[in-house]
Amino acid sequence: MHKISGFPVQRIPKPIGVHTIKTIMQKVFVYGTLKKNEPNNYWLQDPNNGIGNFVADGYTKTKYPLIIATKYNIPFLLHSPGNGHFVQGEIYDVDDKMLSKLDILEDHPNYYVREIDDIIVKNSSSSDPQIEKCWVYFLKNFKPELLKREYFDNYSSHGSHGLQYMDSNSSELVYKAMDALLNKKKNES
Numbered sequence: 001m002h003k004i005s006g007f008p009v010q011r012i013p014k015p016i017g018v019h020t021i022k023t024i025m026q027k028v029f030v031y032g033t034l035k036k037n038e039p040n041n042y043w044l045q046d047p048n049n050g051i052g053n054f055v056a057d058g059y060t061k062t063k064y065p066l067i068i069a070t071k072y073n074i075p076f077l078l079h080s081p082g083n084g085h086f087v088q089g090e091i092y093d094v095d096d097k098m099l100s101k102l103d104i105l106e107d108h109p110n111y112y113v114r115e116i117d118d119i120i121v122k123n124s125s126s127s128d129p130q131i132e133k134c135w136v137y138f139l140k141n142f143k144p145e146l147l148k149r150e151y152f153d154n155y156s157s158h159g160s161h162g163l164q165y166m167d168s169n170s171s172e173l174v175y176k177a178m179d180a181l182l183n184k185k186k187n188e189s
Helices: 096-105 144-148 171-182
Strands: 002-004 007-009 026-030 052-060 066-069 074-077 088-094 112-121 131-139
Touching: 026 052, 026 096, 026 112, 052 131, 074 131, 088 096, 088 112
Parallel strands: 026 131
Antiparallel strands: 002 007, 026 088, 052 088, 052 112, 066 074, 112 131
């Protein structure tokens, strides 16, 4: 026992053979059904999918067209930089397991393509805007007619647009609807 300021203090030995495992976290920007209070946010909240922690609200540094399409009213961020709006969304810290689950949900890289982009953090305490590098799921190969649709700066399934997201029990049906947007044919070589 040692005494510090008259109080007895017992030294606790360091455990032998204990290793700490550091989980590598990556930032993902979500702009559609994965946001809070949206139909697919449960994916980020389910511990079976890995870790998904909300970090901050943000918006894209570059303007993009955010549209709603297919008979399921799916939000799509079209990779057409400079067109559209600064799109609002949320930044999450996710582990590799969660990222792989999100890749499955977004069918990366078959439909959406996940790329790093600059996201501006809202309500940053500094006077200079804080920019985070985040993964973002884009629709890159799409029919040009999609650029003629209405653009949104902020998605909500219950928005005034009246295009409520319709979850399908069959991902095959959703992918067929997305094929029509991408001008692809199944089993194409």
